[in-house]
Amino acid sequence: MVNRRVLTDQGSIMVVEVELAEGFHGDVDQHVHEQVSYIKKGSCEFEVGGVKRILQVGDVQYIPSNVVHRVKVIEDCVILDVFTPIREDLVE
Template identity: 35%
Template sequence: MFKYNKDVIATDCEPGVTRKILCYSDELMMCEIHFEKGSKGNFHSHEHLQITYIAEGSFEFTIDGETKVVNKGDSVYMPSNSLHGVTCLEEGILVDVFNPMRQDFLK
């Protein structure tokens, strides 16, 4: 399966944050998330495993009470049901991969 980024319509998440759903199957999903400087991915948890790749920018991630700054080229792992959130320090793009896929993103 091929999915061309130019053909994917971004949807709004939190203020200053948009999401593009890229390729997915029942077991796996990849999303591209654009953040404006200062925008936030509010704290939440979910059953899905999540790995995030920082494609552009700088972000402050908090996972289960531990906070670190990550930059372009870094990656982050969120275990199932971990409480996590992010603040964008420098405009950027995250690539999120979930297992299993996020049904809630398709609604």
């Protein structure tokens, strides 16, 4: 399960709250946007540029522009994703 809610998309910054269910495995992703992911609830494994890291509540992951990345959810989690520039594909 993936549930996204755009919190703001003003100027060149976008903040999206993402709820992911335990056991979710994201597809490999790559985009021109810089991304910062803050773990608000739960835990997950981020793989960024081939480097794996376990994140828990309060941890932050930076994803540079055009770097291949993916997420695997260990425990139901809520992530705040910040993108710049705005991801037009996520705007309703």
